[in-house]
Amino acid sequence: xxxxxxxxxxxxxDRTPTADSVRPTVRRDPARRIETGLGWLLLLxxxxxxxxxVFWPLGRTLYLSVHGNDLFGAPSVYVGAEHYxxxxxxxxxxxxxxxxxxxxxxxxxxVLGALVVVLLLEARIRGVRVLRTAFALPFAFSVATxxxxxxxxxxxxxxxxxxxxxxxxxxxxxxxxxPSIALPAVAAATVxxxxxxxxxxxxxxxxxxxxxxxxxxxxxGATGWRLASRITIPLLSxxxxxxxxxxxxxxxxxxxxIHILTKGGPxxxxxxxxxxxxxxxxxxxxxxxxxxxxxxxxxxxxxxxxTAVQFGxxxxxxxxx
Amino acid sequence: xxxxSLGQIAVYVVLGLAAIPVLFPIYYGFVxxxxxxxxxxxxxxxxxxxxxxxxxxxxxxxxxxxxxxxxNSAVQTGLIxxxxxxxxxxxxxxxxxxxxxxxAATFGLFLATLMVPWEAIIxxxxxAISGWGLxxxxxxxxxxxxxxxxxxxxxxxxxxxxxxxxxxxxxxxxIDGCGHWRLLWRVIVPLSKPSIAAVGVYVFLSAWNQYxxxxxxxxxxDYQTLQIGISQLNDSEVAQPGLVLAGVALSLLPTLAVxxxxxxxxxxxxxxxxxx
Numbered sequence: 001x002x003x004x005x006x007x008x009x010x011x012x013x014d015r016t017p018t019a020d021s022v023r024p025t026v027r028r029d030p031a032r033r034i035e036t037g038l039g040w041l042l043l044l045x046x047x048x049x050x051x052x053x054v055f056w057p058l059g060r061t062l063y064l065s066v067h068g069n070d071l072f073g074a075p076s077v078y079v080g081a082e083h084y085x086x087x088x089x090x091x092x093x094x095x096x097x098x099x100x101x102x103x104x105x106x107x108x109x110x111v112l113g114a115l116v117v118v119l120l121l122e123a124r125i126r127g128v129r130v131l132r133t134a135f136a137l138p139f140a141f142s143v144a145t146x147x148x149x150x151x152x153x154x155x156x157x158x159x160x161x162x163x164x165x166x167x168x169x170x171x172x173x174x175x176x177x178x179p180s181i182a183l184p185a186v187a188a189a190t191v192x193x194x195x196x197x198x199x200x201x202x203x204x205x206x207x208x209x210x211x212x213x214x215x216x217x218x219x220x221g222a223t224g225w226r227l228a229s230r231i232t233i234p235l236l237s238x239x240x241x242x243x244x245x246x247x248x249x250x251x252x253x254x255x256x257x258i259h260i261l262t263k264g265g266p267x268x269x270x271x272x273x274x275x276x277x278x279x280x281x282x283x284x285x286x287x288x289x290x291x292x293x294x295x296x297x298x299x300x301x302x303x304x305x306x307t308a309v310q311f312g313x314x315x316x317x318x319x320x321x
Numbered sequence: 322x323x324x325x326s327l328g329q330i331a332v333y334v335v336l337g338l339a340a341i342p343v344l345f346p347i348y349y350g351f352v353x354x355x356x357x358x359x360x361x362x363x364x365x366x367x368x369x370x371x372x373x374x375x376x377x378x379x380x381x382x383x384x385x386x387x388x389x390x391x392x393n394s395a396v397q398t399g400l401i402x403x404x405x406x407x408x409x410x411x412x413x414x415x416x417x418x419x420x421x422x423x424x425a426a427t428f429g430l431f432l433a434t435l436m437v438p439w440e441a442i443i444x445x446x447x448x449a450i451s452g453w454g455l456x457x458x459x460x461x462x463x464x465x466x467x468x469x470x471x472x473x474x475x476x477x478x479x480x481x482x483x484x485x486x487x488x489x490x491x492x493x494x495x496i497d498g499c500g501h502w503r504l505l506w507r508v509i510v511p512l513s514k515p516s517i518a519a520v521g522v523y524v525f526l527s528a529w530n531q532y533x534x535x536x537x538x539x540x541x542x543d544y545q546t547l548q549i550g551i552s553q554l555n556d557s558e559v560a561q562p563g564l565v566l567a568g569v570a571l572s573l574l575p576t577l578a579v580x581x582x583x584x585x586x587x588x589x590x591x592x593x594x595x596x597x
Binding site for chain 1: 365416565577
């Protein structure tokens with residue numbers, strides 16, 4: 001599935017303020033009133049959807065997180081910070097560590113691997129177009145279809161992964177049932193799902209580099225790794241930065257691959273924050289919406305932190321043209 | 322023909338090695354779909370089919386109502402895509418062309434919705450939608466699409482496209498008596514087709530691939546979507562990977578077509594924000 005696009009810095013709206021401030025007296029103009037009315041009418045459908053299904057549920061999540069619930073999930077008494085105190089446990093600490101490791105294992109290899117491929121595709125060789133399309137093909141797979149294919153490849157008895165290991169004399173690996181291997185195995189499937197998108201974004205970045213800069217560097221004798229490390233990679237830093245933030249946000253939201261491949265197991269080894277929310281709220285007839293909502297608030301805070309990093313700290317250090 | 326340099330050969334070798342793990346699951350997804358049990362359910366498994374086992378393709382329809390899943394996904398994705406494109410066009414026109422109070426603040430609220438992860442608000446949404454009775458029977462379609470009828474990303478992308486038009490266009494439209502509605506549908510929309518297609522392709526792919534929401538919402542298996550159906554097929558037919566892969570291959574056809582024919586719109590839509 002394509003990762004959710006994140007908007008980096010909306011360009012300033014340079015139109016309306018001047019138009020409004022220059023003519024303050026037209027406010028009573030009936031044509032102006034009609035224009036304003038039409039504006040709200042056009043925004044109405046989106047405002048209603050966002051209000052009902054984003055902003056109101058946001059408040060509801062906070063409300064549920066400080067209330068207990070009955071067996072059917074209906075909120076009951078006010079319990080204050082109790083659900084938050086529950087999270088100060090080794091169990092939830094492990095969920096956070098698993099989430100962090102999953103993010104690390106799925107983001108870094110996908111970004112670095114895509115960088116290497118894109119830099120190599122820049123070498124003047126034949127068949128680059130075919131190779132570029134080939135690397136973007138995993139894009140057609142949804143999280144569910146890709147996970148099902150990987151489930152079959154990882155099958156311990158008849159899967160291709162063990163078949164290939166067996167042919168070089170290595171013992172079978174329990175890819176999804178060995179607690180120390182399951183998390184990297186699910187992360188590897190995730191790397192595969194996101195690789196095509198990363199190649200697309202970095203290719204677009206390379207295409208945007210002005211040919212004069214590269215040509216000038218070549219004339220000065222820069223080739224190969226020198227050209228890449230001194231010119232291409234610094235000029236790609238906005239795209240690299242964008243990819244790291246977007247993939248981190250995307251990895252934190254991963255759910256389908258965990259649900260299909262491991263169901264959070266073995267022994268909680270792949271229970272990430274989002275999977276933990278699902279388990280508490282929905283799995284096996286559970287309806288502990290209070291605890292799940294408190295964890296959802298943690299997820300929200302972590303995501304807002306990522307967005308803050310995106311807009312604040314790191315962005316200033318990135319090279320922009 | 323020019324001889325390849327050592328460096329170029331090295332580049333080919335590295336790219337070739339990188340291509341194997343990327344392409345293998347795709348190859349296996351499609352080739353496995355026509356492999357028989359003799360190739361798949363043995364150890365070591367075959368990488369190339371000994372015979373083409375087309376029967377998987379027909380058998381999978383007997384194992385699960387794949388056609389029904391297809392219809393459900395098409396209805397859900399079609400409604401979401403159509404609605405998001407229309408609501409985004411309307412909102413983007415207001416943000417780009419109309420003078421109104423509190424516009425910047427409202428636009429800020431739209432962008433704020435991009436920072437709220439769906440997983441963090443899924444519980445209240447589930448309680449509301451199922452509480453309204455929209456998780457049963459034909460109403461399931463409504464429950465599947467209602468939270469996804471508007472898009473801040475689509476609004477943002479189309480507003481960017483609409484801002485390319487000169488402001489005078491609006492004044493001219495008003496003076497000519499053309500009116501905003503006609504300006505929007507007769508001039509702006511036809512001239513913004515590539516951006517609208519980019520939004521449409523993006524919305525289509527994300528709606529078609531949805532997993533968490535249909536998984537928890539749908540109770541009536543008659544309204545199951547394709548993604549959940551395929552994962553259930555994987556659970557129920559563990560012993561017949563060929564059958565499962567046939568389901569996977571069949572379910573991939575629409576997205577594969579979109580990726581192959583809509584590639585330039587994908588790049589445009591998905592890299593918006595990455596390249597300026």
